[in-house]
Amino acid sequence: MAGFSDGVIAILITIMVLDLKVPHGSDAEALRPVIPLFLTYVLSFVYLGIYWNNHHHLLHACERVNGSILWANLHLLFWLSLVPFATGWMGENHFDALPVALYGGILLFAGLAYYLLQTLIVIAHGHDSALAHALGTDLKGKISPIGYAVAIPLAFVSRWAALGLYITVALIWLVPDRRLEQARST
Amino acid sequence: MAGFSDGVIAILITIMVLDLKVPHGSDAEALRPVIPLFLTYVLSFVYLGIYWNNHHHLLHACERVNGSILWANLHLLFWLSLVPFATGWMGENHFDALPVALYGGILLFAGLAYYLLQTLIVIAHGHDSALAHALGTDLKGKISPIGYAVAIPLAFVSRWAALGLYITVALIWLVPDRRLEQARST
Amino acid sequence: MAGFSDGVIAILITIMVLDLKVPHGSDAEALRPVIPLFLTYVLSFVYLGIYWNNHHHLLHACERVNGSILWANLHLLFWLSLVPFATGWMGENHFDALPVALYGGILLFAGLAYYLLQTLIVIAHGHDSALAHALGTDLKGKISPIGYAVAIPLAFVSRWAALGLYITVALIWLVPDRRLEQARST
Amino acid sequence: MAGFSDGVIAILITIMVLDLKVPHGSDAEALRPVIPLFLTYVLSFVYLGIYWNNHHHLLHACERVNGSILWANLHLLFWLSLVPFATGWMGENHFDALPVALYGGILLFAGLAYYLLQTLIVIAHGHDSALAHALGTDLKGKISPIGYAVAIPLAFVSRWAALGLYITVALIWLVPDRRLEQARST
Numbered sequence: 001m002a003g004f005s006d007g008v009i010a011i012l013i014t015i016m017v018l019d020l021k022v023p024h025g026s027d028a029e030a031l032r033p034v035i036p037l038f039l040t041y042v043l044s045f046v047y048l049g050i051y052w053n054n055h056h057h058l059l060h061a062c063e064r065v066n067g068s069i070l071w072a073n074l075h076l077l078f079w080l081s082l083v084p085f086a087t088g089w090m091g092e093n094h095f096d097a098l099p100v101a102l103y104g105g106i107l108l109f110a111g112l113a114y115y116l117l118q119t120l121i122v123i124a125h126g127h128d129s130a131l132a133h134a135l136g137t138d139l140k141g142k143i144s145p146i147g148y149a150v151a152i153p154l155a156f157v158s159r160w161a162a163l164g165l166y167i168t169v170a171l172i173w174l175v176p177d178r179r180l181e182q183a184r185s186t
Numbered sequence: 187m188a189g190f191s192d193g194v195i196a197i198l199i200t201i202m203v204l205d206l207k208v209p210h211g212s213d214a215e216a217l218r219p220v221i222p223l224f225l226t227y228v229l230s231f232v233y234l235g236i237y238w239n240n241h242h243h244l245l246h247a248c249e250r251v252n253g254s255i256l257w258a259n260l261h262l263l264f265w266l267s268l269v270p271f272a273t274g275w276m277g278e279n280h281f282d283a284l285p286v287a288l289y290g291g292i293l294l295f296a297g298l299a300y301y302l303l304q305t306l307i308v309i310a311h312g313h314d315s316a317l318a319h320a321l322g323t324d325l326k327g328k329i330s331p332i333g334y335a336v337a338i339p340l341a342f343v344s345r346w347a348a349l350g351l352y353i354t355v356a357l358i359w360l361v362p363d364r365r366l367e368q369a370r371s372t
Numbered sequence: 373m374a375g376f377s378d379g380v381i382a383i384l385i386t387i388m389v390l391d392l393k394v395p396h397g398s399d400a401e402a403l404r405p406v407i408p409l410f411l412t413y414v415l416s417f418v419y420l421g422i423y424w425n426n427h428h429h430l431l432h433a434c435e436r437v438n439g440s441i442l443w444a445n446l447h448l449l450f451w452l453s454l455v456p457f458a459t460g461w462m463g464e465n466h467f468d469a470l471p472v473a474l475y476g477g478i479l480l481f482a483g484l485a486y487y488l489l490q491t492l493i494v495i496a497h498g499h500d501s502a503l504a505h506a507l508g509t510d511l512k513g514k515i516s517p518i519g520y521a522v523a524i525p526l527a528f529v530s531r532w533a534a535l536g537l538y539i540t541v542a543l544i545w546l547v548p549d550r551r552l553e554q555a556r557s558t
Numbered sequence: 559m560a561g562f563s564d565g566v567i568a569i570l571i572t573i574m575v576l577d578l579k580v581p582h583g584s585d586a587e588a589l590r591p592v593i594p595l596f597l598t599y600v601l602s603f604v605y606l607g608i609y610w611n612n613h614h615h616l617l618h619a620c621e622r623v624n625g626s627i628l629w630a631n632l633h634l635l636f637w638l639s640l641v642p643f644a645t646g647w648m649g650e651n652h653f654d655a656l657p658v659a660l661y662g663g664i665l666l667f668a669g670l671a672y673y674l675l676q677t678l679i680v681i682a683h684g685h686d687s688a689l690a691h692a693l694g695t696d697l698k699g700k701i702s703p704i705g706y707a708v709a710i711p712l713a714f715v716s717r718w719a720a721l722g723l724y725i726t727v728a729l730i731w732l733v734p735d736r737r738l739e740q741a742r743s744t
C-alpha cells in the first residue's frame with residue numbers, strides 16, 4: 001500500500017508540470033502568462049510534498065491494515081489526484097474567485113480524507129498504542145481543514161486573502177511532523 | 187511482477203485526471219461540461235481501485251510464477267490501460283449509447299482477463315492449494331462479466347440502465363475480498 | 373537499477389494510451405480513425421511487454437553492476453522511450469512508408485542497445501558464469517536486429533510486408549525466455 | 559525516500575517524450591521541426607540520467623535522514639521537474655537566446671539544490687564519516703554550477719557557445735562517480 005501510494009503521489013507531483021504549457025514565442029513577453037501557472041505549481045508542489053511526507057511517516061508507523069484503511073487510503077488519493085486539475089484551473093484564470101474557492105475545496109476534502117485515514121489507523125492499533133500517543137492531539141490536522149473551510153467563502157471576498165491562508169497552512173505543515181518520527185525511533 | 191503491475195495501475199489511475207481538461211472560463215458555467223467527465227472519472231477511479239486491491243491480494247497469495255501467468259498479467263494490464271480512453275470518450279459525449287457500450291466492453295475484457303489470470307495461478311498452485319480453497323467458488327468473479335455482457339446491449343436501449351449496472355457491479359466489489367486476506371493470515 | 377527501469381517501462385507502456393485521442397463524435401464513424409492507432413498501440417504494448425519481461429529476467433540474473441552497465445541500461449531506456457512517439461506517428465499516418473521505417477529504426481536501435489547491455493553484463497560476470505551459459509548462443513537476440521534492418525528498406529517497397537516482419541519478430545519473442553528462468557532456479 | 563525520488567525522476571525522464579509532438583505529415587519534411595526538439599530531448603535525457611545515477615548513489619550511501627534532508631530532496635526534485643518545460647521551450651524555439659538561458663537557469667538551481675542536499679547529508683553523518691571522505695573535494699559538483707552561471711549570460715551573446723557549455727558539463731559527469739561506489743564497497 002505504501003509503494004502504490006508513493007507511486008500515485010510521485011506521478012501527481014510530476015504531471016502537474018504538464019499544465020505548464022510551453023509558450024509559443026521566445027521572448028520575455030511569451031513567458032508572462034506562465035507566471036501565475038508557475039506560482040500555483042509551486043504551491044501545489046509544496047502541498048503534495050507535505051502529503052507525501054506525512055503520509056509516508058503515517059504508513060510506516062502503521063502495522064495493521066484492513067479493508068477500510070485500504071479504501072480510506074484510496075479515498076485520500078482520489079482527492080489528491082484532483083490537485084493538478086484545480087491547480088491548472090486556478091493558474092490559467094489568474095486566481096479568479098471560483099477557481100481559488102475550488103482549490104480550497106479540494107484541499108479541504110483531502111485534509112478530511114487524511115484525518116479519516118489517520119483515525120481508522122489509530123482505531124485499528126488501539127487508543128493506547130504508541131502510534132495513538134505519538135499523534136497526540138494532532139493540532140495541525142484539526143486546524144488545517146478549518147483554514148480551508150474559512151478560505152472557501154473568503155475567496156469570493158478577497159482572493160488574495162484566501163491564497164494567503166493556503167500559503168499559511170502550508171507553512172505550518174512545512175515543519176516536519178516530529179511526532180511520528182519519534183514514535184518510530186523509540 | 188507485483189511492483190510493475192502496481193506501477194502500471196498507479197499510472198493509469200493518475201493519468202485519467204489528464205482527461206479532465208482545464209476549462210477556459212472561470213465561472214460556474216465553465217465548469218458544467220466537466221461534470222460528466224468528473225462522474226466517469228469517479229467511476230473509473232473506483233474500478234481501477236478495485237482491480238488494484240484484488241490484484242494486489244492475488245499476487246501476494248501467489249507463490250509460483252511462470253511464463254503464461256506473466257503474459258496473462260500483461261494481458262490484464264492491456265485491457266485496464268484502455269480504461270482512461272473509454273472513460274474520456276464516455277464523459278465527453280455525455281454518456282451516449284456507443285461510448286457507454288464500449289466502456290462495458292473494456293470492463294468485460296478486463297474481467298475475463300482477470301479471471302484467466304486467476305485460473306492460471308490456481309492451476310500453477312494446484313486445485314488443493316490454500317489459494318484455490320481461499321478463492322472458493324468466486325461468485326463475484328463470475329457474476330461481474332455477466333453484468334457487463336448484459337450492460338453492453340442494454341446501453342442501446344437505456345444508457346442509464348447500463349450505467350446503473352456498472353455502478354452496481356462496482357458496489358458489489360467494494361466489499362473487500364476477505365477470502366484471500368484470510369488465506370494469507372492462516 | 374531494476375526498480376528504476378521497471379518504472380520507466382511501466383510509464384512508457386502506459387503513456388502510449390495518451391496518443392489514443394478521444395474522438396469528438398460518439399458514433400461508430402468517429403471511432404474509425406482510432407483503429408490504426410489502436411492496432412499500433414497493441415503492437416507496441418506487446419513489444420514493451422517483451423522488453424520488460426526479458427529485461428526483468430536479465431537484471432535479476434545480474435549480480436554485478438558497474439558504471440558502463442548502468443549507462444548501457446539508460447541507453448536502452450532512451451530508445452524504448454521513443455517507442456510511443458514512433459507508435460503515434462505510424463498510427464496517425466495509416467502506416468505510411470516513412471513512419472513504418474522509423475518504427476523499425478527505433479526497434480533496431482533498442483534491439484542493439486539490449487544486445488550491448490547483455491554483452492556488458494556477461495563480460496562483468498565472466499564468460500564461464502552461469503549467466504553466460506544460460507544465455508547461450510542467443511539466437512533470438514541476433515535474429516531480431518536483422519529482422520528490423522530488413523524491414524526498414526522493405527517499408528518503402530511494401531509497408532505491409534515490413535509490418536508483417538515486426539509482428540513475426542514479436543511472435544518469436546512471445547515464447548518466454550526459459551534460458552534465464554532456468555539459470556535462476558538452478 | 560530513495561524509491562519516491564527514483565519514481566519522480568523516472569516519470570520526468572519519460573514525460574519529456576510527450577513534448578515530441580507527433581507531426582501531421584508523413585514525409586521527411588514533416589519530421590524536420592521535430593529535430594531540434596529531439597536534440598534537446600537527448601541532452602535533457604542525459605542530464606536526468608546523470609542526476610538519477612548520482613542521486614541514487616548518494617541516497618544509498620546515506621544512512622541517516624532528517625526533516626531538512628527530506629525537504630532538500632524535494633527541493634531538488636522541484637527544479638528537476640522543470641527540466642521538461644525548459645526542454646520543450648528551448649526545442650520549440652530553435653535554441654533562441656532566452657529559452658537557452660532559462661534552461662541554464664534550471665540546471666543552475668538543480669545543481670545548487672543537489673549541492674545543498676549533499677551538504678546536509680554530510681553534516682548529518684559528520685565530517686569524519688566515510689561518506690564525507692568519499693565525496694572529498696567534489697570538484698565536479700563545484701565546477702558545474704559555475705559552468706551554468708557562465709552559460710546564462712553567454713546565451714545572449716552566442717547561444718551555441720552556451721549549448722556547448724551544457725554539453726561539456728554533461729560529458730564531464732558522464733564519467734560515473736566512482737567516489738561513492740568505492741565508499742560503499744569498502
